[in-house]
Amino acid sequence: MNTLSSHVLDTTAGAPASGIAITLTSPNGKRYEGETDEDGRCKTWGVERLAAGTYSLRFHCEEYLLFHHGKSFYPFVDIHFILEEDGGHYHVPLLISPFGFSSYRGS
Template structure:
């Protein structure tokens, strides 16, 4: 398999999935190209597959852009410190499934390569 990518957003401030968060995937090499846009589901996962079953997969540097500012703005008083959180990852052919979880709050975030 060429490779495919999924993501999962968790709102660690409230202990709930990050539902309704806009996510974009950009391929940055050789020039920036928007690959896909999606919105996370009620369980915080990407609704539409990024590179489903390797379709259109191109190895190289990519960037996921998570719209957490709008998400937290819609959840009550105050605004998030972050607006759009970019996470750059290098995707290589033959590596199978890439999973990039984002754990976030209005004031911080962390990520890692999941499984």
């Protein structure tokens, strides 16, 4: 069984980014909504089981960046990734700033 979590960190402020809406899109095109908590984390998507396949996370970061930094070059960030059959837990962090972003497979 696969599980998924995410964490958004604001590298300009050096702090978690709370209140960022995230859309998870499954291999069959079904969408699930989440939002980062006070610690910048999102662990629940409204789906219990994530099958193997190619997924995407869309981080709707423009509103957050405009509010906290007055500028946002990126209205959203899309990250596509592959979940393997019985791959276990997947963690997809996002590091953002008004003019850059980075991601990696976390633990």
